[in-house]
Amino acid sequence: MSITLVPIGKVDPAEIRMLKDPLEGAFSRAVVIGEEIPLPAAARNAARNQYDAETALEFLSLSVETAGDGRVLGVTNADLYFPGMNFVFGMAGRRCALISLHRLRPPFYSLPEDAAVFRHRAVVEAVHELGHTFGLAHCKDPWCVMRFSNTIAETDRKGPAFCTVCRPRVFAGEGGQRRPAG
Numbered sequence: 608m609s610i611t612l613v614p615i616g617k618v619d620p621a622e623i624r625m626l627k628d629p630l631e632g633a634f635s636r637a638v639v640i641g642e643e644i645p646l647p648a649a650a651r652n653a654a655r656n657q658y659d660a661e662t663a664l665e666f667l668s669l670s671v672e673t674a675g676d677g678r679v680l681g682v683t684n685a686d687l688y689f690p691g692m693n694f695v696f697g698m699a700g701r702r703c704a705l706i707s708l709h710r711l712r713p714p715f716y717s718l719p720e721d722a723a724v725f726r727h728r729a730v731v732e733a734v735h736e737l738g739h740t741f742g743l744a745h746c747k748d749p750w751c752v753m754r755f756s757n758t759i760a761e762t763d764r765k766g767p768a769f770c771t772v773c774r775p776r777v778f779a780g781e782g783g784q785r786r787p788a789g
């Protein structure tokens with residue numbers, strides 16, 4: 608079983624590659640980089656200048672063939688939202704998840720570029736959303752990657768690692784029986 612990273616719309620290949628080693632470490636599975644797929648026009652909300660995360664996730668799961676019970680992480684620069692929320696950093700379904708890099712870059716918050724901060728955030732969000740596809744729910748441990756984050760400060764507070772309760776569940780929860788989660 609492997610994890611496939613899929614760029615959705617234009618994404619710098621280096622920003623996909625930087626996720627490979629940390630994800631292999633977090634999930635102990637091979638991570639491969641798939642072909643870019645377009646941003647789905649049906650997910651675009653012109654008035655909000657954002658993409659509906661659930662529609663984009665559905666498009667991703669229909670677009671990518673996975674062998675066996677492989678997992679897929681879509682990575683996009685588009686800003687994602689979920690009805691009732693201003694934005695989401697990502698979303699997860701049963702085997703597919705996606706993250707947006709849009710709000711992870713320091714310049715979004717009027718701060719200078721910082722490659723290390725950006726990479727940390729992207730890895731945290733990638734591990735978090737893929738964690739959901741392995742059946743993990745949100746965790747109360749403040750340092751655990753599965754803690755819910757609704758602001759960039761909350762993302763920055765947690766590390767990219769699973770706590771001692773969540774980590775074994777990554778390997779127990781391969782069935783992935785969850786509805787979409789943020």
Ligand SMILES: [Zn+2]
Pocket residue numbers: 746747748751752753754769770771772773774
């Ligand atoms: Zn945890």
Ligand SMILES: [Zn+2]
Pocket residue numbers: 735736739745755788789
């Ligand atoms: Zn979550």
